[in-house]
Amino acid sequence: MVAVGVLLAIYAIMSIATYLVYWHDKRKAEEVARLGLVGFAAGRRRVAERKMHTLELLGGWPGGLVAQRKLWHKVHSLKYQIPYWFVVGLHVGAGWWIVVGGHGPAFDHAVRAALGFAVSLAGN
Numbered sequence: 606m607v608a609v610g611v612l613l614a615i616y617a618i619m620s621i622a623t624y625l626v627y628w629h630d631k632r633k634a635e636e637v638a639r640l641g642l643v644g645f646a647a648g649r650r651r652v653a654e655r656k657m658h659t660l661e662l663l664g665g666w667p668g669g670l671v672a673q674r675k676l677w678h679k680v681h682s683l684k685y686q687i688p689y690w691f692v693v694g695l696h697v698g699a700g701w702w703i704v705v706g707g708h709g710p711a712f713d714h715a716v717r718a719a720l721g722f723a724v725s726l727a728g729n
Contacts, residue, residue: 620668623660626652627672627679634678654685661692694719 630652637650657679661669669689672678679685698715 616664616667619660619663619665620671623657623665623668624672626657626660627669627676630657631672631676631678654688657685658688658692661689662695664696666693666696691719691722 633650633652642650657669666689670693673680679689698719
């Protein structure tokens with residue numbers, strides 16, 4: 606039971622951190638738009654998407670989801686949403702694995718489908 610508490614604490618801390626990073630990036634995006642910056646000058650002011658996805662992968666995906674809905678940030682970027690939902694799928698799949706205590710045919714099928722989807726994305 607202690608492990609569940611630790612896991613929930615990690616999710617909470619990482620979600621708060623991820624929400625704050627989304628908030629920071631949203632403010633920087635508004636600043637870039639206001640100043641009319643483009644290209645390298647605009648990108649230097651923003652948070653790298655890779656960093657945001659890393660925070661989500663480390664357990665901050667619920668905070669990312671809340672930030673997307675509350676701040677209306679990154680919701681229209683398909684380039685951002687595909688990796689985001691892949692991370693969510695990994696967490697949900699891992700949770701299912703832990704709760705079910707193993708895997709069965711349905712889980713094997715879901716894993717194969719997810720891996721096939723990831724490979725197809727990597728090929729593009």
